[in-house]
Amino acid sequence: MFFPYRARIALFHTPVLTILVCALCFAIFAAQYSNQRALSQSASAFCERENDRTFLRALKWLGGTDDARLCTDLMLRLYHARDDRALLAALVERHANRRIAGELAGHYEQALLDTYAAFRLQAPRILTARLWYPPDSWNPPRMLSASVSHGSWAHLMGNLFFFYAFAATIEILLGPILFIAVFIALALGTHTVYSIVMMNNALALPTVGLSGVVMGMIALFVYFIPKARISCFLWLVVFYRRFAVPAWILAAWYIGWDLYSELRGADTRVNVIAHLSGAAIGFLLGFSLFRRKRHWAQELVQDKD
Template identity: 25%
Template sequence: MFPIRDHNPSGRVPYVTYALLAVNIAVFVVSWFGLRSEYALAEFYYTWGLVPAWLMQGEGYSTLISHMFLHGGWMHLAGNMLFLWIFGDNLEDVLGHLRYFLFYLACGLAAAALQVAGDPGFDGPLIGASGAIAGVLGGYLVLFPRARVDVLLIFIIFFRVFSIPAWVVLGIWFAVQSFNGYSATADGVAYLAHVGGFIAGAVLVLPVLLRRGFWVQNKGKPPHPAAEYLFSPSRIPRVPKR
């Protein structure tokens, strides 16, 4: 089960979100197809990825930023870009272009900080935009908990789209990341980074929430009329057979 779109249109063109999508995709394509051996790709990740053990020795501070634009495979990239595409435009709409960009970077740094603190001796490269994007999810949850999000459920040969509140989708996502981070699941995913980024994003939007009375005005719903899609779930009731 994963989200495919929300019903929360933005009021301005999300130029920064588009730019982040383009840069992440471009860096991946150039590195994936431009480096002709696994050794060269590994060297690239160690050069620009964040290695906690090296950082604790005072090295590689520039990788605190560069690691956010690297990905380890097509599915890694596609998953991150899907979440950024769905939820990023609304944060940019509320925060404005520059503040949104700074917010994104700040969440990525917070995500890296918690991951490094959790395993400071780790000598492999941390890569991916998921920590920063987790911050976008945290901010979205605070500002738009009642926005509708369509999720695609796939169970063997059963496919169906459900529309459910954002607080359910993002709450479940955060619970899974927290559980896996707490249990130290060894599957190569930096769960603590996801947790750190999500919390940072939720906290960083609080001043906007309080200053603008944002939630009070909209009661957690999108400030714009909800988007409707051609292939939305049918509202025709099902009549059971007698």
């Protein structure tokens, strides 16, 4: 595990807005997590009650058992799917008992869809789906809500460590009004670029996460004070170490890795487009709007913890 946790910068006051953004992300993900647990409990309770014989035979045809756990897993997978019918067809193709085919197989598949439709009517709505940004929507409020929502605890914590390490300094340098403006510009800009790149791509996925904004903050930080050192923590099972790295090296590593991932077409489930566009927008904002602050930023640098 490796993460930066603090820039070696003299902060003249507490970065209140940076802390509030972190708190907001925590609160939103706590609500997402609670909603996901409620959805899982709803699916489990539904499957415990479900005793339709045709459905139970169909479930056994699909997965070899009519156990309620298989039912719960199927309901949740279909509920999260972008196209539930296409997903079920793929599951049938991959897992169903091939000795049963033709009209009976079609009857079983329809029974699974009918039962899922009944579950969907009583299941709680997915909160994350109301927060994420579908790239074909071009919806500014959803661009902002997606930026402060996350997909997992690891996703949340990784983004917030990086965000605080760099954004705290940017807030001190720019002041609260400009900091908010930069945050909004990065959130809107990275999602707009994602929509442009994914235009007419039927496989484009909705996106969540602060990482585009984080990369913009990193790029802006490097524009202001590239040689400032960033305190980092490395933990490998029984080995751990704290050390400092110049900001420009850290930025070059992460941007370079994202470029490499994008060029080789790696399916990492990471929105590399948001990372790269965030870095580009952050640097351009610094170069075009904040050049006069660059000299003053050097006075904040600390050589020691």
